[in-house]
Amino acid sequence: MTSLEESLQPQGRRVLRSLSSPAHVQEFLDPIPYSAEKFYRCPRRVIEDRKAHCFDGALFAAAALRRLGFPALIVDMHAVRDDDHLIAIFRRSGCWGAVAKSNFVGLRYREPVYRSLRELAMSYFEAFYNLAGEKTLRTYTQQIRLARFDRLDWEVSDEGLETIARHTDRVPRIRLITPAMARGLSRLDERSLRAGLLGVNPAGLYRGPMRGPRRRAR
Numbered sequence: 001m002t003s004l005e006e007s008l009q010p011q012g013r014r015v016l017r018s019l020s021s022p023a024h025v026q027e028f029l030d031p032i033p034y035s036a037e038k039f040y041r042c043p044r045r046v047i048e049d050r051k052a053h054c055f056d057g058a059l060f061a062a063a064a065l066r067r068l069g070f071p072a073l074i075v076d077m078h079a080v081r082d083d084d085h086l087i088a089i090f091r092r093s094g095c096w097g098a099v100a101k102s103n104f105v106g107l108r109y110r111e112p113v114y115r116s117l118r119e120l121a122m123s124y125f126e127a128f129y130n131l132a133g134e135k136t137l138r139t140y141t142q143q144i145r146l147a148r149f150d151r152l153d154w155e156v157s158d159e160g161l162e163t164i165a166r167h168t169d170r171v172p173r174i175r176l177i178t179p180a181m182a183r184g185l186s187r188l189d190e191r192s193l194r195a196g197l198l199g200v201n202p203a204g205l206y207r208g209p210m211r212g213p214r215r216r217a218r
Contacts, residue, residue, distance in 0.1 A: 004155040
């Protein structure tokens with residue numbers, strides 16, 4: 001497998017080497033544009049194009065974290081009437097944290113203070129909503145080890161990324177809330193909805209069916 005660092009031009013290598021902590025990886029992802037394109041970018045292309053959606057960002061973060069000595073791990077979170085969300089996870093002092101690229105303010109970095117993956121996934125619950133204000137997160141996966149896909153050169157090549165995406169769809173899901181809990185959920189208030197959409201790329205928002213009145217992205 002070709003490493004991400006080996007595949008980059010000198011400027012790209014300098015950028016990668018500057019990402020000396022999980023927080024620095026997040027700081028790289030935050031300002032680059034959120035991609036509304038329907039294809040996947042490998043970590044090499046995320047650096048070269050300066051663009052990513054959540055799948056691209058999670059794989060990039062996993063590759064950057066592996067360079068820092070963490071295993072390359074991701075978790076997929078599943079939603080109803082909304083897009084799913086992929087995060088890269090890392091563990092420090094026995095607790096889990098995450099790095100992520102998102103169109104929503106509240107679905108990005110998590111400090112490594114969560115004692116289990118369930119705690120970590122639940123930390124995203126209140127900020128995981130659609131444009132109708134529905135809180136949509138329902139399930140998550142256990143950690144997915146990207147090392148099993150190293151034969152696909154996923155750090156430097158786009159060709160095998162569809163295989164990884166299909167695998168995340170097949171991994172068993174773990175329920176976060178019961179159907180009764182879901183039926184009793186309140187809608188997100190307008191102020192919180194606006195705050196979560198700060199800097200949003202409208203083209204990258206979920207546009208499928210939703211319950212209740214649909215709200216415009218701002």
